[in-house]
């Protein structure tokens with residue numbers, strides 16, 4: 226869906242989300258000021274290095290953080306405020322309006338239950354289907370996510386399936402009740418490139434057929450380029466750049482984003498399967514126990530000046546829907562930083 230087609234009302238709105246984890250001696254500021262809107266049928270990619278708060282942001286949206294987490298800001302689903310909502314409210318929404326494919330699919334499936342049982346449980350709980358109807362629907366869902374011979378597979382256990390098939394089962398469970406919002410946390414990371422393409426096709430077809438809005442967390446720029454309408458780049462718990470995907474790839478403006486995208490033309494930055502990974506930027510991710518009143522990226526930024534170390538840059542509009550938190554963003558387009566999709570990465574690396 227393009228920005229001009231999108232309906233006026235977002236299905237999910239996140240505003241100034243903060244998540245702090247309170248330990249005995251210190252507080253970890255894991256998420257600090259994340260905001261986004263997600264419209265039906267839209268795909269928002271969330272990117273950033275390990276530990277930058279992608280999963281914690283999503284777990285906050287799902288209401289799945291441990292009691293040590295203090296959550297601030299606002300998360301609204303269909304206009305309903307969820308920060309501070311009761312567990313009963315969350316339970317009525319999770320799996321039904323709001324679903325998540327977790328980062329560790331192999332540990333998310335129950336090894337002692339058949340895949341059919343794991344899907345039918347959701348249908349019986351949320352949609353009050355009879356056992357017979359739930360089983361028929363489970364077979365339909367396995368078919369929908371591209372599992373061959375679904376009527377036989379439905380009675381198999383997770384260990385009888387390949388990694389790609391298990392990931393498809395996870396998707397089938399997540400979308401069993403046609404959720405309005407699906408959060409997919411690194412859904413293709415552990416899979417080889419062909420299986421990855423199949424999983425992305427499943428997600429895209431769900432988006433097209435059911436109008437599901439998708440938050441896609443990924444380290445893979447090919448996936449972002451092929452799938453995302455908009456991109457949120459996070460650094461050390463903070464949003465640093467947000468833009469429509471085409472705009473972000475055409476005019477990456479935050480030095481951090483530009484560093485990450487620098488990977489796409491360097492053959493050495495690809496995985497064995499030829500995927501374009503985010504670039505590794507020299508230096509360390511900061512300690513999240515100390516959120517400075519400065520640009521968090523300044524210690525690693527080759528363009529940092531005194532004002533970067535002396536004041537936190539606010540997220541501001543660069544142009545249109547392109548927002549950035551940087552005192553000295555790059556001004557000009559850099560055509561050499563155009564995205565490389567998984568399918569074209571071979572050509573470029575030659």
Ligand SMILES: Nc1ncnc2c1ncn2[C@@H]1O[C@H](COP(=O)(O)OP(=O)(O)OP(=O)(O)O)[C@@H](O)[C@H]1O
Nearest residue numbers: 246253255274275276277278279280281282291513
């Ligand atoms: N329960 C917790 N208690 C304390 N700190 C936590 C907890 N969960 C996560 N964190 C911290 O919050 C920060 C953000 O973690 P998060 O899992 O969101 O990273 P991520 O961006 O998803 O990384 P990755 O790409 O590795 O999955 C990390 O510093 C992590 O150690």
Ligand SMILES: [Mg+2]
Nearest residue numbers: 279280281328
């Ligand atoms: Mg994560």
